[in-house]
Amino acid sequence: ARQQEMEGNDAVALSYYQIAYEYDPESRDLCFLLTDKLKAAGKMESALVTGMRCLVLKGKPDSREFQAVAEIHLRKGDVPSALAYYNKAVELDDTDKDLLYTLATLYESLKEIPKHVAVMEKLLPRIEYLVRCVGHTTQYYDVGMNLV
Numbered sequence: 001a002r003q004q005e006m007e008g009n010d011a012v013a014l015s016y017y018q019i020a021y022e023y024d025p026e027s028r029d030l031c032f033l034l035t036d037k038l039k040a041a042g043k044m045e046s047a048l049v050t051g052m053r054c055l056v057l058k059g060k061p062d063s064r065e066f067q068a069v070a071e072i073h074l075r076k077g078d079v080p081s082a083l084a085y086y087n088k089a090v091e092l093d094d095t096d097k098d099l100l101y102t103l104a105t106l107y108e109s110l111k112e113i114p115k116h117v118a119v120m121e122k123l124l125p126r127i128e129y130l131v132r133c134v135g136h137t138t139q140y141y142d143v144g145m146n147l148v
Contacts, residue, residue, distance in 0.1 A: 014041055021050075028057050028065075035068055039075070048072045063093035067102075079110070094122050101127075 001016035014037050021027075021034045031054035038047035051069040055061050070085030086103045093099065100123040107116035 010037075010041065014038070026057060028054060028059050031057060032065055032068060035072075039068070039072055044072055044076050048076065061092075063089040063096060063099065066092065067099055074106075079106070082106070090119075090122075097123065097127060 001013045001020065004010075004013035004016060017030075017034045017037050021030050024030055031050060035047050035051040035054055038044075038050060048069070051065075051072055055065060055069060066085045066089035070082045070089060073079075073085060074082035083103075083106065086099065086106065089096075089099055090103060100119055104116055104119040104123055107113075107119060
């Protein structure tokens with residue numbers, strides 16, 4: 001499968017990943033690798049089914065696994081499910097800057113200001129551009145204060 005990827009034969013590589021997964025359906029690593037390949041190929045329904053199956057395999061899911069499923073939900077337009085899985089990912093790892101930024105941006109786009117601010121408060125100590133984010137967060141605090 002990897003050789004096919006290197007040669008640019010992504011469809012053939014995906015087939016090999018699917019075959020490998022059929023032979024070892026209990027492998028978390030292989031399951032999420034297949035999920036990522038399905039997602040990259042734009043096969044969101046299959047990616048979602050596989051990703052959900054991965055989460056219940058033996059072992060403890062980690063933040064990246066929940067993020068993968070959240071991203072699939074988001075790409076499919078299911079924002080509530082995406083939020084649920086992104087929040088599960090944050091529960092497992094609230095130090096991932098990319099995860100926090102994605103969640104903050106999602107809350108911002110939904111105009112859920114208190115949740116956006118809460119995530120930004122976790123994100124601020126972890127990023128290099130504090131001034132920009134502090135100004136952005138202050139804007140939301142001011143809006144929140146004016147609403148009260």
